Amino acid sequence: MSASEAEVRTIRIFDTTLRDGEQSPGASMTVDEKLQVAKQLARLGVDIIEAGFAISSPGDFEAIRRIGAEVEGPVICSLARAKEEDIKKAWEALKDVPKKRIHTFHSTSDIHLKYQFRVSREEALKRSVEMVKLAKSFVDDVEFSPMDATRTDPVYLTEVIEAVIEAGASTVNIPDTVGYTTPEEFGKLIKTIKEKVKNIDKAVISVHCHNDLGLAVANSLSAVFNGAGQVECTINGIGERAGNCSLEEVVMALRTRRDFFRADTTINTEEIIRSSRLVTKITGIPVQPNKAIVGANAFAHEAGIHQDGLLKEKTTYEIIRPESIGLSSTRLVLGKHSGRHAFKTRLKELGYELTPEEIESAFQKFKHLADQKKDIFDEDIEALISEEIEKTPEVYSLVGLSITSGLNQKPTASVKLKIEGKEVEMTEHGDGPVDATYKAISALTGTKSSLLKFDVKSITGGTDALGEVTVALEEGGRTVRGHGADTDIIVAAAKAYINALNKLAGR
Ligand code: KIV
Numbered sequence: 001m002s003a004s005e006a007e008v009r010t011i012r013i014f015d016t017t018l019r020d021g022e023q024s025p026g027a028s029m030t031v032d033e034k035l036q037v038a039k040q041l042a043r044l045g046v047d048i049i050e051a052g053f054a055i056s057s058p059g060d061f062e063a064i065r066r067i068g069a070e071v072e073g074p075v076i077c078s079l080a081r082a083k084e085e086d087i088k089k090a091w092e093a094l095k096d097v098p099k100k101r102i103h104t105f106h107s108t109s110d111i112h113l114k115y116q117f118r119v120s121r122e123e124a125l126k127r128s129v130e131m132v133k134l135a136k137s138f139v140d141d142v143e144f145s146p147m148d149a150t151r152t153d154p155v156y157l158t159e160v161i162e163a164v165i166e167a168g169a170s171t172v173n174i175p176d177t178v179g180y181t182t183p184e185e186f187g188k189l190i191k192t193i194k195e196k197v198k199n200i201d202k203a204v205i206s207v208h209c210h211n212d213l214g215l216a217v218a219n220s221l222s223a224v225f226n227g228a229g230q231v232e233c234t235i236n237g238i239g240e241r242a243g244n245c246s247l248e249e250v251v252m253a254l255r256t257r258r259d260f261f262r263a264d265t266t267i268n269t270e271e272i273i274r275s276s277r278l279v280t281k282i283t284g285i286p287v288q289p290n291k292a293i294v295g296a297n298a299f300a301h302e303a304g305i306h307q308d309g310l311l312k313e314k315t316t317y318e319i320i321r322p323e324s325i326g327l328s329s330t331r332l333v334l335g336k337h338s339g340r341h342a343f344k345t346r347l348k349e350l351g352y353e354l355t356p357e358e359i360e361s362a363f364q365k366f367k368h369l370a371d372q373k374k375d376i377f378d379e380d381i382e383a384l385i386s387e388e389i390e391k392t393p394e395v396y397s398l399v400g401l402s403i404t405s406g407l408n409q410k411p412t413a414s415v416k417l418k419i420e421g422k423e424v425e426m427t428e429h430g431d432g433p434v435d436a437t438y439k440a441i442s443a444l445t446g447t448k449s450s451l452l453k454f455d456v457k458s459i460t461g462g463t464d465a466l467g468e469v470t471v472a473l474e475e476g477g478r479t480v481r482g483h484g485a486d487t488d489i490i491v492a493a494a495k496a497y498i499n500a501l502n503k504l505a506g507r
């Protein structure tokens with residue numbers, strides 16, 4: 001290692017996709033979905049996974065417990081308010097986890113203390129210290145957040161930070177809870193904390209920025225530049241309101257401008273695009289095409305002068321190699337003549353560990369797809385195997401579907417389903433083939449759910465591409481998402497609807 005390399009600090013990545021990210025409107029995930037995301041976050045190499053808020057719901061509690069039991073590598077963390085019952089619940093969820101952290105928080109801004117919690121600054125400080133001590137009696141690794149730190153009196157803020165470090169916090173997180181600060185101001189605050197908090201060398205300074213003014217990444221980078229050692233972020237920047245600092249942006253900014261920040265992370269950046277796609281698929285929250293790093297246009301050069309430069313020398317207009325985030329230029333992997341072995345090898349390379357039965361079932365689907373589609377890409381394989389990974393019990397399965405529709409024809413769908421071993425059939429009309437299909441499925445299953453969302457996208461290019469449909473259904477206050485992929489988009493739509501109905505029926 002050269003002398004200048006030795007000066008490059010390693011910044012910890014604390015991923016909160018499963019906690020703050022899940023607070024995005026409509027992004028709630030099932031325990032199985034959270035587990036899938038957590039396994040991908042481990043492949044991505046995040047340092048800490050905030051797996052949930054144990055006391056907030058039985059689902060969060062179970063997700064933390066299962067992620068802790070099944071995901072190796074990162075530290076697993078639960079959020080807890082600075083309350084005894086929260087901290088005890090976080091401990092209960094984490095107690096068997098080998099690498100664990102309790103993250104407790106209390107507001108410190110006068111606005112919050114006066115109007116929301118109606119407690120004095122002294123009382124807030126006392127509770128924070130007591131609850132850090134309680135958390136420390138359970139785990140070594142305790143993080144404390146003074147919520148709304150950027151609107152807190154800085155003198156009081158440094159007092160709180162010093163006291164919680166004294167009480168045992170090994171990470172102090174500075175949240176810009178309402179996305180109010182600016183890069184220069186936030187950088188100064190981090191510098192002040194470093195200078196004024198006497199015991200700051202005993203803790204890592206973390207930052208947690210919200211994106212209300214579109215400044216979350218810039219504010220986090222400014223904090224790193226001024227000494228922060230941990231960044232809290234989410235995949236695709238999802239999160240409360242306008243979201244959190246985007247993991248892929250902050251990580252790639254540090255990697256690309258390591259020369260400037262003198263800091264980097266240990267993230268396996270080749271896993272970024274897969275992580276982004278998985279979170280989009282599971283949450284149903286799309287990524288805007290022009291989003292930095294993971295947007296569909298992030299590496300698309302349109303201007304002739306740019307294309308000319310790129311053909312001559314990539315670095316003329318490309319500051320990040322697409323391959324470095326996992327976008328491969330040689331994406332064609334398999335075709336009609338590929339055998340079981342090649343398919344199994346590719347699944348392994350993509351990071352999937354399936355049982356022999358799951359591999360066989362996915363291979364049959366692959367063969368079927370290869371008959372319809374000449375070139376099979378990684379994205380196609382991922383769509384195919386998502387059903388195997390999801391493991392939703394099949395109360396309903398699609399056995400047959402035929403459609404008539406076209407110009408001046410009444411769209412008609414005949415649907416055959418297997419429901420608990422028995423085949424049933426129904427024909428319905430609709431204002432389009434999807435509407436007719438959904439009416440037939442709805443009548444056959446007797447569902448009372450309502451369709452909140454219907455989204456179609458093509459997985460790869462070309463008219464033979466797989467179409468992927470995502471739906472969101474609501475029934476009795478519960479929302480679930482369903483996915484279906486097929487070269488026929490009406491079949492994909494039927495599969496997505498049935499997948500969501502199975503999720504509703506399964507719990
Ligand atoms: O935004 C925030 O302040 C939070 C805290 C719980 C860290 O999410």
Ligand code: ZN
Pocket residue numbers: 020175177208210240
């Ligand atoms: Zn937050």
